[in-house]
Amino acid sequence: MANSNELPVTGLVSMVKNEADIIADWLAHVTDLFDHIVIADHNSTDGTFEYLKAVESKIPERLKIVRYIEPEYDQARLMNFLAEGLLAREAGISWITSLDADEFLTFGSRDEFVRFLKRLQGRKAFTLLWKNCAPLLPNKGNPRTDSWFIPPQFASHGKVFWSRQLFLKGTFVMGQGNHFLEYPKGKRTPSSPKAEGHLYHLPLRTQDQFRLKICQGIIGYWKQGRRRNNAHGAHWFELFRKLADSHLSKSDLNRIALQYGETDSSETAEMTDESLLATGYVVQKLPSTMKGVRCEDALPTPMWSEMTAECLRTIARSGIVDQEKARTLSQEWNLEQSDDLVGNSLRANHLHYTTLSSTGNKAGVSSADEIRKELMQCATWDIETLVPTSWGEHIPFMLAVVSILRPRVFVELGTHHGASFFAVCQALKRREIGGQAIAVDTWSGDSQAGFYDNSVLERFEHLLDQRYKGIGRYLKMYFDEAAERFDNGSIDLLHIDGLHTYEAVSHDFKTWKDKVSPGGVILFHDINVYTKDFGVWRLWKELKKQYQTFEFLHCHGLGILFMPGAADGSPAQRLAAYLSNETEGDILRHFFASVGELSLQRKLLSFENQDLKQSLKSGRGNAQSVGAATPMAEQPEVLRLHHELQLVYNSTSWRVTAPLRWLKRRLTGSN
Helix, strand or coil, X not given: CCCCCCCCCEEEEEEECCCCCCHHHHHHHHHHHCCEEEEEECCCCCCHHHHXXXXXXXXXXCEEEEECCCCCCCHHHHHHHHHHHHHHHCCCCCEEEECCCCEEECCCXXXXXXXXXXXXXXXXXEEEEEEECEECECCECXXXXXXXXXXXXCCCCEEXXXXXXXXXXXXXXXXXXXXXXXXXXXXXXXXXXXXXXXXXXXXXXXXXXXXXXXXXXHHHHHCCHHHCCXXXXXXXXXXXXXXXXXXXXXXXXXXXXXXXXXXCCXXXXXXXXXXXXXXXXXXXXCCCCCCCCCCHHHCCXXXXXXXXXXXXXXXXXXXXXXXXXXXXXXXXXXXXXXCCCCCCCCCCCCCCECCCCCCCCCCCCCCHXXXXXXXXXXXXXXXXXXXXXXXXXXXXXXHHHHHHHCCCEEEEECCCCCHHHHHHHHHHHHCCCCCEEEEEECCCEECCCEECCCHHHHHHXXXXXXXXXXXXXXXXCCHHHHHCCECCCCEEEEEECXXXXXXXXXXXXXXXXXXXXXXXXXXXXXXXXXXXXXXXXXXXXXXXXXCEEEEECCCCCEEEEECCCCCCCCHHHHHHHHHCCHHHHHXXXXXXXXXXXXXXXXXXXXXXXXXXXXXXXXXXXXXXXXXXXXXXHHCHHHHHHHHHHHHHHHCHXXXXXXXXXXXXXXXXXXX
């Protein structure tokens, strides 16, 4: 602010999710007070995003709505990013802050807000502390029409307002929730900016809304994976514990709302309506202005029951809360019921897998030469289904080993996008083996791989239906739960690729090893990863002393363990004997390390090749529609696409894959 007569220009950044009951009033509040606003909607499904966009269309010069599609709750990083962008775009902004959709400033008009900011001219930053408010009547918490208990004292948390100069100086950044300032490397500053007033915080409007808020908070915090900070997430679990009591009294609800965010709050003090009035609380409607922009035609409708039910299913699938407890809460909270809390669309849900015959499958390879030929020939197959993966360089070996072992039942523990699983399905289909492949996963992620939404399973299911119907099935459940569906000796080939801590993979091996048929094979991924909490290498070191094994060290490592009891002449027995030859083993390690990388490159290049050919074809078609007599030189788009296609064929990657194409022609006689 250059002089005392210059009006302060204000900026606001915010992150919202499923705020159908309050979004219209809150947006009317902030659009009346702030000059420039950017709001990130975090995957709302209750109409909040649509309402925000409707208001944006009325004031696009002041309001910008963006969609934040990442699954995790990373508010601080996002708010700093949006604030930097807003300040860069709107050079006149003098103050900037971040408010949530349940926070209302005390000002009754924009003029009152402007006078307040002008009084603070010259300050670098200041804080408005919360006054946590509770609705007078249960389940009646509308900020515009209903009455609230407003405390006489401030809470310990609040929101920071930054001057433009301080924020752009880069010494500090917004901390989580914008409650405090942080050094960029995460060290908290010794003191917060001086408090210059308060704002109204409405964390609990109705029980249904608050249940959804806490469940969403738990999921968002958990999905941060290794970046979780317990200091920022413990309160979600404490509040969930309180909400798990379905018989909360009015005094209990008052305590949750009025002591929200307070770590030293007393559980013993009565917080009945009468005791609150006796200790200085007042009951009134919020004096905050809510005269900004509205869009009545687009008002969203809260769908608390359905959305909270889905959140509980996610919480149960992730193991954050005991599944039986989640099911009980779903009933006590009168949520949408389901026969199976973790999902009812299980492809193999009704099946039980019994012990396989002891004869096994002796068809296929009968000599070392045939094993070598099968390994190398199958390794040159095109990858039929490539999805995002860190497993991809082992796909050629998976194609080959399935072709050799001819498993009657294959089970995979931990599937994610399905790269290894689809490789098994491809081999079963191409060799017409007649076996079944069963994927077991919760499709919600874990603390190592991160967490994700339902889109991963939806894509997996689509590919499974389109390409491997009748071959591949899946069980959407925990590994221990799925183990109950398999008798001992019911699996020929098992792939363990779940949580990779030593404790988790050891438990999976002990739980499932007896499910594998005599002479069956177990695969372990990530045996060559020694960082952080990965511990497969440790278990693998122990197993190598007890079982016959073989290992690849490329692509994070893949261990092959042969269970005892293989019948003489069986594919597993012959493969184990072949791999025990040290010379042959070394050759195969080098071969599959090279072919694994080349095979992936070829698949990626084929995608690019197809895209360019399609674009080229489309370009030619468009050119022909203009006129057949048009010279090629006058068709710049066609020439550009043709040039790009030639670049692919002349690229280093294409030349690198030449040995693989030659090897395929040599072994298969194909072009």
